Amino acid sequence: MVAELTVDTIEAKLGDYLQNVYRDLHQNPELSTQEFETQAFIKTELDKLNIPYKIMAKTGLCAEIRGGQPGKTVLLRADIDALAIHEQTGLEYASKKEGIMHACGHDAHTTVGLGVAALLQERAQDLKGNIKIMFQPSEEMPPGGAKFMIEEGILENPKVDAAIGIHTNPYLLAGQIGLKDGYILANTDRIFISLIGKGGHAAAPQEGIDAIAMAGQFIAGIQNIVARQVSPLDRAVITLGKISGGYTPNSIADQVELAGTVRTIKAETQSHIENQIARLLQSVTGFWGGTYKYEYRKGHPATWNDKRMVDLVRRATAECLGAESIIELDNPYMSGDDFTYLAQAVPSVFIEWGTATEGKENFAWHHPKFHVNLSSLKYGVAVVTQSIVHFLNEEAGV
Ligand SMILES: [Zn+2]
Ligand SMILES: [Zn+2]
CATH class of the missing domain: 3.40.630.10 (Zn peptidases)
Structure with missing residues (x-):
């Protein structure tokens, strides 16, 4: 029984x-x-x-x-x-x-x-x-x-x-x-970004392209994608969890690496964020005269x-x-x-x-x-x- x-x-x-x-x-x-x-x-x-x-x-x-x-x-x-x-x-x-x-x-x-x-x-x-x-x-x-x-x-x-x-x-x-x-x-995706500038002496910023300054502008901008370009009734999170770059206090950093995660529910929000990050990278690096590498790695749907x-x-x-x-x-x-x-x-x-x-x-x-x-x-x-x-x-x- x-x-x-x-x-x-x-x-x-x-x-x-x-x-x-x-x-x-x-x-x-x-x-x-x-x-x-x-x-x-x-x-x-x-x-x-x-x-x-x-x-x-x-x-x-x-x-x-x-x-x-x-x-x-x-x-x-x-x-x-x-x-x-x-x-x-x-x-x-x-x-x-x-x-x-x-x-x-x-x-x-x-x-x-x-x-x-x-x-x-x-x-x-x-x-x-x-x-x-x-x-x-x-x-x-x-x-x-x-x-x-x-x-x-x-x-x-x-x-x-x-x-x-x-x-x-x-x-x-x-x-x-x-x-x-x-x-x-x-959706749990990851982003990997390199911002590439030009090194030089800290006392002559006009001769270099400061990757740390570019990163600052990019970091300030990226959260606007969620705050201003995704419906408040939808759900999205971008977290940059890792940053590294530069060499010494008195030199201009030629490169900054950033890594983070993008969390979304809807597929259209996911691709919107993927594209807007690319546009932000184009505009920030365009302003500074730098370049970038960007990988959007899709995780579990x-x-x-x-x-x-x-x-x-x-x-x-x-x-x-x-x-x-x-x-x-x-x-x-x-x-x-x-x-x-x-x-x-x-x-x-x-x-x-x-x-x-x-x-x-x-x-x-x-x-x-x-x-x-x-x-x-x-x-x-x-x-x-x-x-x-x-x-x-x-x-x-x-
Ligand atoms: Zn776990
Ligand atoms: Zn678990």
């Missing part, structure tokens, strides 16, 4: 398991493309559960649970990599690896993937279709592991009909689930949540956690995720999963004090498992 899927039954059955898995993964983070120990850990857990899997994208794997009855196939994505950040949480289960930390919560995603696997494997005979759990490496390092796993055929044999992604959210409390139809994440898939998660959340746990998000996040390549291929939902602790300071993703509330693990497992079961049942006409 398989227990009913409630948070209480999940807590009773898997509560300790989830916390132990999470602590183990959190203490042993690995950087993108180097997730060998993490992969071995997941293999061991899947072996214990008797779930078959396939190694993919070198350090990733895909677990597969075949239902006892025919039906559609749904994929759950759990990314597994960590970041080059030195953890400062002071937790007793903090990272044991100097300078590497699970500061984006991918350890929590992996834990949810294993928890969902355990629950669904137990129910496999009753399932009307199949589940693939995609333990994906290298989300944090472009181009990301999702593309490689798609190229290696994760969406085929059996063909995947829908995908679910879940991500920690330190702005929502444990027990809350953030949902949004349509765009949920942004914005992520689209399919309304029907979001509705499935709404229903599952209301059943598992209560309707008051659903937080309807007004706006997408201006961050990106390579889950978007799955969302481009099949109807998908990216779940913003509350992992914050009430009454405590909760730090943002990629912060050295980023922290996941352990009580959130069972909620994530409950909502995802219930959503998967509903999807397969609905598709089977139940």
Whole structure:
């Protein structure tokens, strides 16, 4: 007899398991493309559960649970990599690896993937279709592991009909689930610029072309693209995160390098900003008599949540956690995720999963004090498992 899927039954059955898995993964983070120990850990857990899997994208794997009855196939994505950040949480289960930390919560995603696997494997005979759990490496390092796993055929044999992604959210409390139809994440592009002038003696500026002065004008101008040329009802961010140039206090800099990121939601805003940066560079360097190099490197495209898939998660959340746990998000996040390549291929939902602790300071993703509330693990497992079961049942006409 398989227990009913409630948070209480999940807590009773898997509560300790989830916390132990999470602590183990959190203490042993690995950087993108180097997730060998993490992969071995997941293999061991899947072996214990008797779930078959396939190694993919070198350090990733895909677990597969075949239902006892025919039906559609749904994929759950759990990314597994960590970041080059030195953890400062002071937790007793903090990272044991100097300078590497699970500061984006991918350890929590992996834990949810294993928890969902355990629950669904137990129910496999009753399932009307199949589940693939995609333990994906290298989300944090472009181009990301999702593309490689798609190229290696994760969406085929059996063909995947829908995908679910879940991500920690330190702005929502444990027990809350953030949902949004349509765009949920942004286009995340990078810009690389060189402003090229002419060196010379600091005391004779008229003989040189001052790349630092050109950079000043360019930096002052670039934010006007967002402030004055993008609708206030649209969304865009330009951040210049890096600048370098010059040699000595008494010489004119012949070159300045700038690098930054452009975040947008709409494709037309994205190309408008790309073009306006080029026009600004032409006008600034034209005024000074300098030249420039400009590379606009497109990153992950914005992520689209399919309304029907979001509705499935709404229903599952209301059943598992209560309707008051659903937080309807007004706006997408201006961050990106390579889950978007799955969302481009099949109807998908990216779940913003509350992992914050009430009454405590909760730090943002990629912060050295980023922290996941352990009580959130069972909620994530409950909502995802219930959503998967509903999807397969609905598709089977139940
Ligand atoms: Zn991240
Ligand atoms: Zn992440």
